[in-house]
């Protein structure tokens with residue numbers, strides 16, 4: 001018969017080995033294939049709870065906001081997102097160091113946290129999504145005139161971002177109905193059309209600017225956000241799910 005102390009020791013060793021086992025297992029999780037669509041990431045890893053996506057936040061398309069010595073610089077031509085005269089903001093694009101941690105298994109939140117200023121998700125090319133507000137919660141009315149030819153722009157520290165449909169992704173790298181990225185709660189973001197070509201309007205979406213049905217990527221159905229042409233464009237009254245984190 002073992003002494004109570006040795007039984008405690010055995011239990012302690014057992015618990016310790018289990019913790020070590022879980023910790024080691026966490027390091028070796030495979031990244032689900034869907035996340036490999038984020039072609040602009042510098043790394044993507046999975047610890048079993050969160051997918052960690054690192055990006056430099058640099059658009060892989062031309063922009064009037066690259067410095068004129070950059071190969072991706074292109075003067076603005078054509079019309080703005082809102083159809084007004086283009087008004088360039090004083091900022092220019094600079095490399096970022098963004099780390100997005102999003103839940104592997106997104107879950108609906110009991111309290112729908114409002115989206116913060118700054119990055120609220122990551123798009124396929126590694127550029128962050130921003131919400132429907134300019135700095136200090138102002139509407140985007142004035143900012144829209146400064147969106148470049150692919151409908152993004154940099155803020156004052158050079159961080160380039162999309163508030164509205166990322167045109168390069170919906171017309172070149174993906175489609176109007178294709179996957180465009182993920183918000184921090186892990187739920188996917190789609191373009192302004194459904195796969196049958198129907199234009200998505202705000203009235204088809206809930207308060208958080210999404211709804212649930214099957215997509216090519218998720219045949220069993222999933223909650224997803226859509227870009228629409230009217231405010232709030234991408235997200236409404238906060239995250240549908242429990243949000244992960246972003247550091248910059």
Ligand SMILES: [Zn+2]
Nearest residue numbers: 130134143163
């Ligand atoms: Zn902005």
Ligand SMILES: [Zn+2]
Nearest residue numbers: 194211213226
């Ligand atoms: Zn949909």
